[in-house]
Amino acid sequence: MYCNQYREAIQELAEGTIGPVRRAELQTHLDQCDGCRTLAADLRKIREAASALDHPAPPAHVWMQIAGRLRQEGRLSAPPSQRRHYALLALAAALVLSVGTSLWLVVSHRGIATRAPIESAAQGNGNVATGDAVQSITDDLKVAEQHYQSAISKLEQAAKNNDGAIDPQTAAVLEKNLTVIDQAIAESRTALKSEPQSQPARDSLFEALRRKVTLLQDTIALMNEMRKGNSAGAAQIVEGGNKS
Amino acid sequence: MPVAAEPVQAGRAQEMALVERCARGDLAAFEEIYRAHSGKLYSLACRMLGNPTDAEDLLQEIFLSAHRKLDGFRGDSALGTWLYRLATNHCLDYLRSRAARSNQLTDTIGDELPLPDAGSRGIAERTVSKMDLERAVAQLPEGARAAFVLHDVQGLEHKEVAEALGIAEGTSKSQVHKARLRLRALLSGKGA
DSSP: OGGGGGHHHHHHHHHTOOOHHHHHHHHHHHHHOHHHHHHHHHHHHHHHHHHTSOOOOOOHHHHHHHHHHHHHTTOSSSOOOHHHHHHHHHHHHHHHHHHHHHHHHHHHHHHHHHHSOOHHHHSTTSOSOOHHHHHHHHHHHHHHHHHHHHHHHHHHHHHHHTTTSSOHHHHHHHHHHHHHHHHHHHHHHHHHHHOTTOHHHHHHHHHHHHHHHHHHHHHHHHHHHHHTTOHHHHHHHHHHHHHO | OHHHHHHHHHHHHHHHHHHHHHHTTOHHHHHHHHHHHHHHHHHHHHHHHSSHHHHHHHHHHHHHHHHHHGGGOOSSSOHHHHHHHHHHHHHHHHHHHHHHHHTOOOOSOOSOOOOOOTTOOOSTTSOOOHHHHHHHHHTSOHHHHHHHIIIIITOOOHHHHHHHHTSOHHHHHHHHHHHHHHHHHHHTTOOO
């Protein structure tokens, strides 16, 4: 077949390795042959599309599992003793208990608040509020929430960069704790949607957001102390967490 | 070229220093290696295995195996190339055991090339979506898929692809080209 003699040249063209003489010769053929011209254009298109494909990043937990396995297999210079491992797990659990108790108080407080709308809302013609007032409060809330969310994103990123310092079991306990807080945030948001003017409901949302910021800060500090092998420092953090 | 050789040598020296720290059990050094290479290896594993969950598990195995074998790394090639080789071997082993379980075994593409079809409308004139391309890549035989992903997606040179796959450079060129032709056929709806 006439086109077959250009097969290798088309391959070289797609690779970008074709020399000027062969390129000129191939071009003459491409000018006359629709099939080979289309083939060359398609191969270039496939190369371009392939190089533009996304490169997904592995989830953070993969590194944590690798670090945990390396520790378990005793392949690190200062493998934590089993005793220390359980001690750290207990410290993380204490942190969870502390945050869990605070959240229970926050959620209970909010429960009462949403059942009893604030006084000003009950005044006047009996409507909860005018549309403008509600909009203004909603806008203020949005700005304040953005402030917290920005801090949370930065801390989450920092925690992600620090992962691997905590063994998988402890990390799972802390993750569970974060899930509880996220649930409280979601519940507060739902309550605020139905009662936009409820001050206690607003407070409970910000309290939950503040708790998340604190927990993330504590988690990072805990990671740093564990990295250093400083159980006493980790205990101090948990103690501080219990007091907040 | 001496100008280019200096940064390469400096890079290798840095890599060897990291490897030595890993051998002493330094987790931070291994994390540095993980941060530098895990993205590329995960991307390769996702495309080779076809799903992110299996790719996550395999990535874990790749790095655990790398940690075990690092003391055998002599710096003859770049650490990235060495890791690619380890990763592709893991991917191919995984696929072979999966294929053996389902009695399907494909590897490289033979010489049964789809030749240019003078009457066909090409794909160059239309948009090729990322999803279509990903789907078509998943249908390539694994040997050709590995060569294509390493070269056209990850941007490795044929010499590096050959090193990673343990094949000749010419075989890498030929497999990548055949993969592109197969993809063309798949994307234009003509099947494999």
